[in-house]
Amino acid sequence: MKTSGIILHWLPRLLAILFICFLALFSLDVLESEGSAMEIAGGLLMHNIPSIILLVLLIIAWKREYAGAICFFCAGVVYIIINTVGVIISHSPWHLLITRSLIVTVPSFAIGALFLLSWKAKEGMKDISKGEKLD
Numbered sequence: 295m296k297t298s299g300i301i302l303h304w305l306p307r308l309l310a311i312l313f314i315c316f317l318a319l320f321s322l323d324v325l326e327s328e329g330s331a332m333e334i335a336g337g338l339l340m341h342n343i344p345s346i347i348l349l350v351l352l353i354i355a356w357k358r359e360y361a362g363a364i365c366f367f368c369a370g371v372v373y374i375i376i377n378t379v380g381v382i383i384s385h386s387p388w389h390l391l392i393t394r395s396l397i398v399t400v401p402s403f404a405i406g407a408l409f410l411l412s413w414k415a416k417e418g419m420k421d422i423s424k425g426e427k428l429d
Contacts, residue, residue: 302415306362306408310352313401318345359413366406370399 321341324334348369355362374395381391 299415302408302412306359306405306412307352307356309401309408310348310355310362310366310405313405314345314348314352316401317348317398318342321345355409359409359416362409363406363413366402366409370402370406373398373402 321338324337324341327334327337329337351362351365351369355365377391377394380386381388381394
């Protein structure tokens with residue numbers, strides 16, 4: 295495998311791990327609360343649900359890049375929908391919707407696109423190894 299193929303294989307996985315860690319950092323504000331240990335543990339669990347879901351999606355995507363592309367694109371769309379509903383219900387300014395959405399959806403869409411490129415590159419390599427002519 296060429297260097298570009300190796301980079302294209304590992305880049306979405308590495309970025310997904312970093313993205314999940316970035317989202318998990320937001321749960322650390324629970325540690326500042328004055329609650330009991332069980333309340334803090336419950337708060338950490340609740341705040342880390344998106345990170346846990348994305349971790350499960352990454353495990354699925356690790357071997358099936360097409361599934362990773364679909365899952366990370368869908369995760370971005372779901373976040374936009376949830377954020378839009380939250381802004382509408384709370385009557386918040388529209389610019390909050392844009393800034394909140396960009397922080398999460400841009401990395402999610404980028405990771406989905408990289409998984410898609412990785413999958414396409416592997417499919418192209420399979421066609422070449424079979425001796426088929428690419429258009």
